[in-house]
Amino acid sequence: MPQIYPKKIKNQIYYYYQYTYRAKVDPASSGKKRGSGKSRVRTISVFLGTAESIYETLKTGKPTEVAYREFGLIAAGYQAAKQIGLIDALRKHIPGKRYGIFKWIFFLVTIINRLDCATSKEQMGKWASKTILPELLEFNADILNSKTFWYVTDDVISEKEVNKKRLKNPGLNDDLFAGITATVFENIENEIWPQLAGLLGGSIEGLIYDTTNFFTYIEEPASSMLAKSGHNKDSRHSLKQIGLALLVEKVWGMPIFHWIYKGNSHDSKTFSGIITELLKRIKAAITDIEDLVLVIDKGNNSEDNFNKLKGQINWVGSLTTSHYPQLIKKNLSEYSGRYGKYKYYRTDMEIMGMKCAVVVTYNEDLHKKQQYTLQAGIGKLKKKLQEKFDSYKMLPQKLTKGITSLKEADRYGAYVDVAVEDKKLVFTPLRDKMEAKEKFLGKNIIFSDKTDAESGWIIAQYKQKEKVEDDFKVLKSPDIIRFRPVRHWTDTKIYAYGFCCIMALILIKVMQIQTDRIGLKMSRVVLKEELKDMKEIIMIYGKDRAEKQISQRSSIQQKLWQLFDLMQVEKAVNHTLST
Helix, strand or coil: CCEEEEEEECCEEEEEEEEEEEEECCCCCCCCCCCCCCEEEEEEEEEEECHHHHHHHHHHCCCCEEEEEECHHHHHHHHHHHHCCHHHHHHHHCCCEECCEEHHHHHHHHHHHHHHCCCCHHHHHHHHCCECHHHHHCCCHHHCCHHHHHHHHHHHCCHHHHHHHHHHCHHHHHCCCCCCCCHHHHHHHHHHHHHHHHHHCCCCCEEEEEEEEEEECCCCCCCCCCCECCCCCCCCCCCCEEEEEEEEECCCCCEEEEEEEECCCCHHHHHHHHHHHHHHHHHHHCCCCCCCEEEECHHHCCHHHHHHHCCCCEEEEEECHHHCHHHHCCCHHHCCEEECCEEEEEEEEEECCEEEEEEEEEEHHHHHHHHHHHHHHHHHHHHHHHHHHHCCCCCCCCCCHHHHHHHHHCHHHHHEEEEEECCEEEEEECHHHHHHHHCCCCEEEEEECCCCCCHHHHHHHHHCCHHHHHHHHHHHCCCCCCCCCECCCCHHHHHHHHHHHHHHHHHHHHHHHHHHHCCCCCCHHHHHHHHHCCEEEEEEEECCEEEEEECCCCHHHHHHHHHCCHHHHHHHCCCCCCC
16 A cells, blocks of 8 residues: 655655565466466655655646656666776677677677566566666667567577588587687686676685586477486476676686576586686686685586696586495594584595595585585475375375386485385384495595695585585576576577676676675675665656656665766766756
8 A cells, every 4th residue: 555654864854755566486377277387576765855845846736647767776886887898898798789789788788677677578668667777888678679689689698600600510419508709708708807807806816617407398399409308406407597607806706708508418527618718718707826726516526627737727626425335434532633614534535546635524504504404305295105106096005116116217226225114114224324425424535636735725615515506506596697497499599698697797896896895795686685775866847847766775875876877877867967
């Protein structure tokens, strides 16, 4: 229900008009029936002013219409893009016009859209019209839709040319990148890196490389060679997926380079296909790599990969504990080292043909977490098997093929025995298997080619892998960026979409670094909410007069206003107008 309410700010009372409504979490969803998609309550507040100013407005004539446009988050994203040179790089590498709009604007608008509400390309124009972007960048929002955006994308990275290459060279069908070379996007990444490095400050001492994947709704027949079936990291195995390899610096998790690749490529094969280009780009971006360390996940392990890294860059990785039981079986009393919450012991040994420093760690918190996960997994399996058993019209007198198959297919099936007794399903924990598993809980095996490095340093480097994992969480979050599901059908469009998502990730990280440095410790979600609360209010008094102003700011919002220099954007969109 709409209402007007007072708010005291610095001993002055201001009035706001507020109303609430429900909106779908996924903008593509619609309807009110059960199953039509999750929704949440949204609140819109419009600044009215003090009692005196409201009275004066009523005396002189009230506005015939009051509207608002998105300002704060849009303006901050724009300023961040300017600061790191992204706007200049887009202008330089994506020249020309289409439909009367500079082509680079299509990409910048898409990047900022991923920060704000991540709409479909078809809804882009409708979204943009409710923001300051058309006035700030001087374009007609009505022109933006999926058709115009993808025609512009095709000017930058042509699907037709890619298909010609594939016809001439059928071997590209097996290529990790499906024959696509996204030179324009790589050039933009290379060009903004010096500004990002300057923002980060100091020398870059560590890099983290990891991969993830994003499910799609692409079905056969389809023209995508990137979208393939594979092991999905979100357990959406029935859907096709595309892969993302990401290289970030270790302190903030700031993306440096990214690659989009086929969804059915194993991590170690992906790394093998990327290593040469990865090292080339690292050396071009970071001149002093003598003390640089690359952190990689165990999925990338192979003797061939480590041979390619040898003499090029130092690295820290991890080993699959089940492959090295002799290292795990040691009693915890032999873990004589201490580093933070970790107990550890160290040894030197040859692994995959290399002499390595090996640090075996134990973390009690990790032990408890993995123990809980194990018990919860067994519990879910029991429930699933019981539901299957109860679904039979006539209760079986012995185990059915269906129940046996379910148990064997589940990773937790190895820890419980199942039998039928008196037409009842009976579960018996396999104690020997549980005890054997218990010995592995809470433990990790970290190794490095830096045999002279301190054990604490090796542990600290690998722990930084959390930074890239956090980046993946942001990319997959429904609140910011929302990379998944990938709804694009051709490979060049998937590449362009992936580029825009990574640039959006960079912008939100730039904003977070800046807020953190002035003592504003806030999550990405809170930062987004604070910025989005700053609206541009438009008061129309008739066909000859209108006024604009930015909504009243809290003390935190005022700090953000000054930090991101939003006054410059306010001036750029001309906040006092008269027609």
